[in-house]
Amino acid sequence: MEFSWLETRWARPFYLAFVFCLALGLLQAIKLYLRRQRLLRDLRPFPTPPTHWFFGHQKFIQDDNMEKLEEIIEKYPRAFPLWIGPFQAFFYICDPDYAKTVLNRTDPKSQYVQKFLSPLIGKGLVALDGPKWFQHRRLLTPAFHFNILKAYIEVMTHSVKTMLDKWEKVCSTRDTTVEVYKHINLMSLDIIMKCTFSKETNCQTNSTHDPYEKAIFEVSRIVFQRLYSFLHHSDIIFKLSPQGHRFQKLNQVLYQYTDTIIQDRKKSLQTGVKQDNTQKRKYQDFLDIVLSAKDENGSSFSDTDVHSEVSTFLLAGHDSVAASISWVLYCLAQNPEHQERCREEVRGILGDGSSITWDQLGEMSYTTMCINETFRLIPAVPSISRDLSKPLTFPDGCTLPAGITVVLSIWGLHHNPAVWKNPKVFDPLRFSKENSDQRHPYAYLPFSAGSRNCIGQHFAIIECKVAVALTLLRFELASDHSRPPQLVRRVVLKSNNGVHIGRGKGNR
Template sequence: MAIFELLFNSTTFALCGSLIVIFLATDYWKKLYFIRNGIPGPFPLPLLGTLVHFTKGFTSDMLEKKKKYGKVYGASFGNNMFIIHDIDMLQEIMISKFSSFPNHSPSPYKDRPFDEAVTGARDGRWRSIRNTVSPAFTASKLKQIDSFINECCDRLVKNFAAGKGKEGGIQCKELFGCYSLEVVASVFFGLQIDSQSNPDNPFVKNAQKMFNVNLFNLKILLGFLIPGVGKLYDLFNVSISDPQIKKFFLDVISEAMRRRDNGEVKRADILQVMVDTHKLDSTEEDNTDSLVNVGNTTESSSKKVALSTDEIMANSVMFFLAGYDTTNTGLGFIAYCLATEPEKQETLFEEVTKFAPTSEKVTYEVLSQMEYLDCFIRETLRIYPPVAGLDRFNDKGDIVIKDQLIPKGFQVFVPIYAIHHDPEIWDNPEEFRPERFNKENRSKIHPVSWLPFGDGPRACLGMRLAMMEMKFAVVRLLQEFKIVTCPETEIPPALNAASNFTGPPNGVKVQVVSRETADDNDAE
């Protein structure tokens, strides 16, 4: 009774009410930073900040905000952030002054063990982990996996053939999702999951569910908007991701690690690179990633390090899921562009016929010689980047970038989609023109105007593999089929507004015609 009276009396309520008012007032004062300093941007609300102004997502709505507020404006979503469309400023932030912005914004919750992944690692630890795993993504390593990817392409071509002529069209999201998951499983972890033959494969189902995370999920919002809630999540082991999905992937990686430790499997893949880190010593040849030393700070290390079990698990799952979703989305958009740009598809097919007329000719080295293929994919990723934006965080000290003070503790958001569609940066940005990226024109492109994989030292580790995987799939499909629209093709495709991933919620539906049939019709 005494405890009840202590907790539920007028003095306690008054004290709690006063603390809440102080917290709300202090938090709102921070959110009013941009207004107080004459920096344009949407007006923040108490607690919610500017969240209500971004319910349309981070794609075309960002272009409208740039027109309204200019190239640099303020917003508040947990942290105060500068949203920057000025690519000269971004070049300083991401490259030349990287030492002031080496990290992503800290997450308010850990969601263990995912907080141990390279994406969330900070400063010297990030550099060391990146140097440890980056050798698995070198050109010499990728040349060794041609046969693995070609085997996955065999099944992809077979599944497209099975869908040919079916009512309702071919759902690219399903077929490319299975393909990209198989490639990642085989190339990264030596797992043969054969998801393309079984679309109900648990790998596919769990990967799809993992990316069905809504940006406006209450659990996520509370963690960002109310300081301390994330620490409560950590204290009580509250998982932001679905616990069953997390357990599925962690169990898969754990079993794969066990087999490597026992010597049952030995392959030169990314999992083996991580598992072998406990054997590292000071005499090992240094194959560190030179990118991570750009703007390197004196206290950080660029050497390889032994990874903990949690770090191996977290990075494995991160590579698994990132490799699945972004490549799947990219390939879906490529299929859409092939279908809606038939003349450019034929130009690409001519290049395919010249360099890789048969599946046996499709290799890393051959693909690297195909200029128009590279241009076509780059232009697709410009118009439809799989990720709408990325961030950098200033936790080193106040810094001025192009006359704009960015205080310590402030986030920088890079609106990738908006930059890719900005008419001040790209001529007729809505027009699909692969020629923008040919040898004659590439030198005219600003270094930080094309960002599907980010840029600078924290650019995507898997860029080479993702491009290779997409090129293999496109060439192998064009060898067999002409990709065309069908009544179910959504033109233009709707983009996801509920998260930072743009993948169309309705997928991409196309149809295919056998090359022999297409050639006969063209001749007539």
């Protein structure tokens, strides 16, 4: 008698395993189908741009087409869903009333974003929610007190002057434009390393870039690409991909770079041996404050917390500020009449710029308006996101259920023609006191708003003012129309081909 292959002892386990996997696959397919149907039902009240049934709007998002985004905002001025593949949709909002509704709640930050950033920065202030977030925010607030920030101005001034000295050498030997972002990026890294660790890296003058600077630029690109590639949302698929392997190597570079400095400082504090430069510096750095922070119960940050908060401050205080300064100088180069007015204001306040004080920065009213207008026109952080923990009702009566990921498009809000008249025009007078008083309080959100606004916003603005003021005293900036910036949406809004600025005829 012949037996079928299923009746053989060795084949039956494979058959059962196949049936089991098939059943799991079918259940997963049903789960995804029901998820899609639920999203379609929940988002039905909100019109969406034309979409592909499988890829959704992924091609549009990955193409970095900012003009297309502006067209969508003009057609859907309040909100619209964007699909990332067939089973995930982000609900984009670009209306001040909608933004106020979302930011006045305590919904956690989107897990889609934090999931991809947490291997890089850990569970710091940006990633935390709930009671632990409140504890960390309270402990870190003293690090950004005005008395602490005042002491950083001298550090910033020295680093900016180092960069400007480099530019003078470049301009004296070449009759060409300068790609300023790479220089500003190193200058900002120089500042953040001094303000965080009191560490002199000499990254601006070394012939090769600092390993941290190179790693952080590539890591931010990988994180963004993963965010908008639904296949890479799977940890397994991402880790097996070439990008995943590269991400792990770069993340290890960043971790070791930061951890070495933290451990050295802790050892010096434990042994009571001061670092060589401790007595020389006139300020507390960020690491000093984090290591000494204690709450009302005497609890301090754990080793993991210290590393997470320091990594968060390094990333946020370096990458976004460098981009912001680059965009301010670019906008002033594009608008010479506003540039000259800023220069006259700065010269009247600082003279030759040999020193800068806190009070002098506060007197730069027109320069501040130009900085604010740049932050509106080209926000360094183009969006923030929240996962709704409970249903949400907007002022117009439209609702969203819990579980939806809401993305506040800061770019969309700042370019919304229903909010801003002629939004593409650079007009600093939008931020005069009279115009600011009449504006919706949630129309301009470069640093977010509500309880989770950016804790480091004053640090960023001070650095930006110092860099812009000293630059205008020594250089006249001219636009380079042959190489306009190609905007790319990363964690921070950058230019794919750099930021090129030419020399004006009246350079100092």
